[in-house]
Amino acid sequence: MIALILKRILLAIPVLLVVASLTFVLVRIVPGGPFDADKNLPPEIIANLNAKYHLDKPVPEQYFLYLGRLAQGDLGVSYKYVNRTVNDILSDAFPVSLQLGTISLTLAVMIGVPLGAIAAVCRGRREDVIAMFLSTLGISVPGFVIGATLIFVFAIELRVLPVGLWESPWHVVLPAVTLAFSPAAYLARLTRASVLEIVEKDWVRTARSKGLSQWSTVTKHILRNSLIPVVTVLGPLTAIVITGSFVVEYIYAIPGMGRFFITAVMNRDYDLILGTTLVFAVLLIVANTFVDVAYQILDPRMRLED
Amino acid sequence: MTKSSDAKSDDRYLIWRLAKGLGQCLLALLLLVSILSLTACTKARSRFEPGVLRVNLGTEPPGLDWHTATDSTSFDVVSNLMVGLTQYTNDLTCAPSCAKSWEVLDDGKRYLFHLRDDLRWTDGKPVTAYDFEYAWKRLLNPATAAQYAFFLYDVVNARDYNTGKLKNADLLGIKAIDPHTFEVRLSKPAAYFIYLTAFCVSFPMRKDVVERFGDRWTEPENFVTNGPFKLTRWQHEYKMELSANPQYFDGPPKVKLVKMFMVPEASTAFALYENDELDFIDNRSFSTPDVERFRSSPEYKNFPLLRANYLAFNVSKKPFTDPLVRKAVAMAIDRSVFPRILRRGERPATSWIPPALPGYSPDSGLKFDPVQARALLAKAGYPGGKGFPKAELLYPNRDDVRLTVEATQDELKRNLGIEIELVNQEWKVYLATVRKDAPPMFRNSWGADYPDPETFMNLFTKDCGNNDTKWWSPKYDQLIQAAEGELDTKKRADLYRQADVMLCREAVPIVPTFLATQNIMVKPWVKGIAINPLDLQFFKAVEVGGQ
Numbered sequence: 113m114i115a116l117i118l119k120r121i122l123l124a125i126p127v128l129l130v131v132a133s134l135t136f137v138l139v140r141i142v143p144g145g146p147f148d149a150d151k152n153l154p155p156e157i158i159a160n161l162n163a164k165y166h167l168d169k170p171v172p173e174q175y176f177l178y179l180g181r182l183a184q185g186d187l188g189v190s191y192k193y194v195n196r197t198v199n200d201i202l203s204d205a206f207p208v209s210l211q212l213g214t215i216s217l218t219l220a221v222m223i224g225v226p227l228g229a230i231a232a233v234c235r236g237r238r239e240d241v242i243a244m245f246l247s248t249l250g251i252s253v254p255g256f257v258i259g260a261t262l263i264f265v266f267a268i269e270l271r272v273l274p275v276g277l278w279e280s281p282w283h284v285v286l287p288a289v290t291l292a293f294s295p296a297a298y299l300a301r302l303t304r305a306s307v308l309e310i311v312e313k314d315w316v317r318t319a320r321s322k323g324l325s326q327w328s329t330v331t332k333h334i335l336r337n338s339l340i341p342v343v344t345v346l347g348p349l350t351a352i353v354i355t356g357s358f359v360v361e362y363i364y365a366i367p368g369m370g371r372f373f374i375t376a377v378m379n380r381d382y383d384l385i386l387g388t389t390l391v392f393a394v395l396l397i398v399a400n401t402f403v404d405v406a407y408q409i410l411d412p413r414m415r416l417e418d
Numbered sequence: 419m420t421k422s423s424d425a426k427s428d429d430r431y432l433i434w435r436l437a438k439g440l441g442q443c444l445l446a447l448l449l450l451v452s453i454l455s456l457t458a459c460t461k462a463r464s465r466f467e468p469g470v471l472r473v474n475l476g477t478e479p480p481g482l483d484w485h486t487a488t489d490s491t492s493f494d495v496v497s498n499l500m501v502g503l504t505q506y507t508n509d510l511t512c513a514p515s516c517a518k519s520w521e522v523l524d525d526g527k528r529y530l531f532h533l534r535d536d537l538r539w540t541d542g543k544p545v546t547a548y549d550f551e552y553a554w555k556r557l558l559n560p561a562t563a564a565q566y567a568f569f570l571y572d573v574v575n576a577r578d579y580n581t582g583k584l585k586n587a588d589l590l591g592i593k594a595i596d597p598h599t600f601e602v603r604l605s606k607p608a609a610y611f612i613y614l615t616a617f618c619v620s621f622p623m624r625k626d627v628v629e630r631f632g633d634r635w636t637e638p639e640n641f642v643t644n645g646p647f648k649l650t651r652w653q654h655e656y657k658m659e660l661s662a663n664p665q666y667f668d669g670p671p672k673v674k675l676v677k678m679f680m681v682p683e684a685s686t687a688f689a690l691y692e693n694d695e696l697d698f699i700d701n702r703s704f705s706t707p708d709v710e711r712f713r714s715s716p717e718y719k720n721f722p723l724l725r726a727n728y729l730a731f732n733v734s735k736k737p738f739t740d741p742l743v744r745k746a747v748a749m750a751i752d753r754s755v756f757p758r759i760l761r762r763g764e765r766p767a768t769s770w771i772p773p774a775l776p777g778y779s780p781d782s783g784l785k786f787d788p789v790q791a792r793a794l795l796a797k798a799g800y801p802g803g804k805g806f807p808k809a810e811l812l813y814p815n816r817d818d819v820r821l822t823v824e825a826t827q828d829e830l831k832r833n834l835g836i837e838i839e840l841v842n843q844e845w846k847v848y849l850a851t852v853r854k855d856a857p858p859m860f861r862n863s864w865g866a867d868y869p870d871p872e873t874f875m876n877l878f879t880k881d882c883g884n885n886d887t888k889w890w891s892p893k894y895d896q897l898i899q900a901a902e903g904e905l906d907t908k909k910r911a912d913l914y915r916q917a918d919v920m921l922c923r924e925a926v927p928i929v930p931t932f933l934a935t936q937n938i939m940v941k942p943w944v945k946g947i948a949i950n951p952l953d954l955q956f957f958k959a960v961e962v963g964g965q
Binding site: 192200263267268271275276327378380 | 478561681845
């Protein structure tokens with residue numbers, strides 16, 4: 113297992129290099145620059161700005177300068193938020209997204225997996241229909257509709273929860289629920305499909321025929337084996353959820369990092385775009401490594417293969 | 419039979435167990451929420467906190483260093499933390515502030531400011547003329563890379579120093595003669611110069627603080643200011659707290675704390691206001707349906723702004739090379755349509771100088787006259803719009819802008835019979851396109867930097883970097899140059915009026931459409947909120963809860 117983790121870490125280096133290089137090129141291809149504003153600046157001042165941020169140098173030189181800084185863990189500076197480094201911005205915003213994301217993900221797993229299992233076990237029955245109706249709703253209704261509805265009901269009409277902001281634990285409730293909706297629905301569908309597939313296996317029939325109760329069959333044999341695909345998607349899902357959601361952070365005014373995925377691009381804030389992309393890539397790699405480790409725990413055959 | 423009923427009951431048991439688990443999770447969550455809400459409720463949430471003003475900034479200010487900041491959000495914060503030599507009043511005049519008086523010498527080419535003796539920074543040190551000298555030199559230093567450095571280009575040698583042609587800052591026309599006297603020499607008389615001394619970029623700065631803390635000098639623990647408030651807390655991307663500055667020379671403000679939240683989504687900010695979590699909101703927190711819903715509320719107010727919207731032509735592109743066509747377009751647009759569709763009390767405009775400024779005349783521009791417009795178009799060779807090439811109108815991708823250009827397209831089709839193709843681009847792409855090679859028509863807007871016609875009229879001079887119309891005229895440039903140096907206010911207004919006529923009636927490279935407004939809602943427990951036509955918000959006179 114340690115060998116696996118080490119292998120993953122070594123593989124991560126070229127992956128990150130490719131991600132950084134591609135993003136670096138892509139952001140510079142997009143028309144418009146960081147200092148375009150509705151009030152056009154005299155060329156002398158644009159020259160001063162470009163010199164300050166090394167944007168006056170040839171692009172290859174900018175690229176190597178960037179990689180040099182990156183190797184030292186310096187993600188660069190923001191052109192939009194003057195005097196703030198990308199490291200500062202992300203270290204302020206990421207913990208907030210991480211907190212919210214962890215709560216949401218826990219909620220999503222707690223609701224999604226049992227809901228999917230119920231639906232599969234009761235395939236074709238009323239329970240299945242209800243569960244799948246709920247999960248289709250969760251997947252197809254966009255976050256801003258769910259958010260707005262929750263705000264309207266719980267904050268404006270019932271006045272039991274705050275509209276938004278990030279002041280106290282009770283400010284976490286509505287955004288966490290909003291953020292959990294779609295992953296929970298997705299997990300429910302996935303669990304259902306996976307359980308349905310496993311139920312047909314010979315060894316399940318064997319378990320049943322040797323007189324094992326339904327509860328034991330489902331929890332010990334079916335659920336454990338059907339969790340493999342769920343764990344597989346949990347990897348990328350974790351990376352997505354803990355880096356924050358633009359929509360949820362926007363409508364609840366939460367200072368997380370999700371918004372930067374959009375605003376940094378809109379502002380052509382080159383280093384910040386690269387910073388958010390790299391953080392996301394790192395988290396994705398870490399999450400996928402965890403998934404591989406989890407496979408080995410869930411499925412002993414994988415250990416042998418390794 | 420027995421077997422199948424066994425399996426069924428087994429199934430039910432399983433569902434029951436799973437459902438129970440799910441139910442327990444939800445119940446726990448519900449319990450947690452109720453406990454939390456209960457604790458919140460037991461605090462007996464009052465509708466406001468006396469002496470605390472809660473407002474929405476909309477976004478994180480990109481920076482509080484007033485030399486590198488360029489946006490209204492940063493300036494809204496800085497205007498409450500700092501004061502300059504002079505200060506804008508809400509009726510657009512410049513009142514003494516750090517400078518108790520000033521002399522205009524050498525035919526308007528030399529200014530001598532006399533500073534008050536009782537000025538203090540928040541750390542207790544006196545504010546001196548040296549702080550102004552340092553600040554102005556720093557603004558012009560190319561290493562600062564200040565976007566607003568061009569504001570001081572009228573100062574002797576300022577342009578050369580800022581562009582690196584001149585290395586010695588001592589040759590600038592900026593000098594602290596003694597701690598209480600600040601001298602500025604200009605390369606030419608500039609009648610609007612005094613307004614620049616009230617603008618954020620000309621505020622004083624503390625050399626020791628800036629040099630000691632480097633990039634972090636505007637963080638609350640390091641920041642030293644001289645205005646009515648001081649920055650006590652800054653949670654980036656979320657909230658700023660400004661507390662009253664007891665050392666402010668004009669006496670501390672009436673509120674003890676201003677909480678500035680950064681709620682980007684307008685509907686959330688509006689809901690926060692409705693829920694008594696914000697005390698004051700403006701355009702940033704309004705959607706048009708909300709304006710409609712609350713227009714008759716006593717909490718709603720509407721203020722005119724010095725921000726003009728216009729339709730511009732690229733006069734180097736056919737068919738707009740012909741002034742007759744441009745005039746026909748100007749006369750074919752019924753401007754009263756804009757307030758009807760945007761519904762924020764916008765004021766239709768036909769002249770480029772807004773009503774509040776000297777030089778304004780209601781007759782400077784071309785009024786709506788579809789008959790005359792058709793006649794002009796026919797004279798240009800397109801009777802009834804026949805043979806008129808399909809022209810592009812570029813606009814940035816924003817809902818309110820889309821509404822205005824659609825209305826323009828409709829007006830031109832109805833009144834002139836011509837087809838306009840609407841093209842939208844994302845904001846930065848739009849800016850880059852307009853700057854590089856503007857399409858035949860584009861929609862733009864301009865907000866005043868200071869309350870003087872110069873801020874609007876300078877825009878269409880030959881050398882102005884913001885003139886994307888490709889139009890220029892030596893006569894127009896001469897008029898503007900003469901107005902800049904004219905110290906007699908009446909003569910000066912007349913020069914601007916002549917230039918305005920040229921711009922909006924004779925050459926018509928632009929068609930002014932309407933002036934924007936600021937819409938605000940203020941809770942009944944807040945007194946003293948006033949909106950400046952420059953859209954700067956000063957909170958020092960505001961009271962919350964009648965304390």
